[in-house]
Amino acid sequence: MIEVKNISKTYGKKDNVFKALTDISFSIPDGASVAILGKSGSGKSTLMHAMSGLDRPETGEIIIDGKNILTLKQKEVDKFRSSKMSFIFQSFFVQANESCYDNVSLPLEIANLSARTRRKKIEAALEAVELIDKMKSRARELSGGQKQRLAVARAIVNSPKILFADEPTGNLDSVTGEVVENLLFDYNKKNGVTLIIVTHDADLAKRCDIQINIKDGNIESIKRNK
């Protein structure tokens, strides 16, 4: 269960203040798939950053598993993120010079796992995104779709509780985009992972259990599909 309570975030100072988020509140049950929708500049990414503890909004609470992550120390937030969350970004952020194996290995290394326990998990994750045959290839040799699949492997390798995806299909054509979408939703269904997707693709949003529409830093509407 993720509870977002009265989150406000402002950018800039004095003469140049800009309210990116105003008093946002909602809650997400465990294992749900959530779409955060809205126009460019509406505050979707800002909200996602706040929910994942990457950013610290001025007011409000983000309660995950009963803990307000905004009051945790930096170290604990890091640990929280490393053990419970993972990310997929619009522009992949895979390390071009590293092999696929090493790319996927990173979250496990951060989580302090030994090289031996890492191996199985990495292979399973690469298997899941059908990149096992590219294990030793460098990430720069991959196509855009393959890169995002690699990013998905990196995101699921440490069995997270919450998976954040900021416009995961934004840089992909519709066919490869759908492959990645399917991967995410399959993983969400099979493993009961909470999936939070930032998007402005209405079709993608329709596949989610919950759609949260953001407009100018405010919640415009919350739709729950059933």
Next chain:
Amino acid sequence: MKIRDITIRAGRSLKQAKARTLLTSFAIGVGAFTITLSLAAGVGGRAYTDQIVSANTNVNELSVTKAQPTKQKGPQKYSSSTSNISNPLFSAEPLTESDIAVIQKVDNVVSVSPNYNPQIKYITRAGQDKYVASISTFSKSVTLKYAAGSTSGDLSDNQIILTEQYVTALGFADNQDVIGKTVEIVADKLSAPILNPETKTFTYMVVAVSSKSGLAFRAQSSLLVSNSSAKNLYDYINFGTRGYGKFIVAAVQVNGEDKAQSVKDELKAKGYDAQTAADVLGVINTFINVLQGILLGFGALAILTSVFGIINTQYISVLERTQQIGLMKALGMSRRDVGRLFKLEAAWIGFLGGAIGSGLAVISGTIANPLISKALDLGDISLIVFTPINLIIVVIGLIVVSIMSGILPARKAAKLDPIEALRTE
């Protein structure tokens, strides 16, 4: 994150920037090269002087001079009692027979032998040419290398040790041929009137031929006779001159090594300067240490320069990899680990530089050693001696310096805001 994993990642990202890493490492390598070589030269130099001194001096022996008046400005005023030996600028007050008698009476002194340096005219042998030669006193405590023959302990009064050069010059077939043969030494009596010169021929039997040794500096080119033979020659040549019976230095044998210091102190109280073998070694080693210090200074300067190189490279590296740093932080990598990643990268650069520099130093030192020994005629002695501990210290020292240089860039990386970092595309 495990240090091992961070180290591997740090090494990997350096591999990506090969040229930059290597260039920065080379800068440190220059320092490592200089420092390694100067450390090795220091070790070799000290070992060499140690050998020289122990081969040419005796721990039971002091070399004694009269205490010289300190700080003398300008030439000394003449008085009938002052009797300088030769040089008016370097006026050394000599030891006289009465000084020798005083020294002889000091406790634990076994013998006093003034440094006779008989200035002979030439050496020859029947039917051969005449050659200039210098004569020194043979001392048991001096290590000699013999090309032929040998000595049983001391020389007796009619015996002489030749050097290899004189063997062929005096018409002998080979080194072995000389042993047991006689040579003649001809000397002038200096006090004889110019119009009525007096010369005398002294005959010696050759017992050994000394060969050149890298260690023996005293006996290198001198022919050696016993102390009393040297005194005989000296007496004949110098008797009746103004300098007769005056010596700059005398060798004092003491009764055991542990007595050397007490004898030295007592001589000092009586107005003499005494130097032990250890003193001589100390003086030479100070000289070597100063030279080594200068070299080390150049090395340190090179390293100081490379410190800025590392800081610069690492700053560029942080800037280039903001996006990667952002991702790592988003995935929950702690500030401390991000900082460590960059410090360990710097450590790798330091390690590479240290390894390259000291490696090249070892290679060039090993190549140069025989050349130096040949040029300086040292035989099989090495002047550049690498010790593993010094190599380890250099490499570890450079790793530490590099890590410290990497602190500022690493801090910048650790402080990076992941959101900002992930925005850069």
